């Protein structure tokens with residue numbers, strides 16, 4: 589017995605998106621990598637400052 593399905597995941601479901609946490613993205617609400625240019629830090633590194 590074989591299992592078959594007509595379910596095909598949409599491409600948008602497979603795409604990974606990341607939300608901007610630094611506020612500098614030019615494509616809000618999504619991260620566009622600008623955080624690296626501004627030196628944004630989060631988590632323990634930011635809390636230690």
Ligand code: FES
Pocket residue numbers: 607608609610611612613618619620621622623624
């Ligand atoms: S987290 Fe803001 S641009 Fe990446």
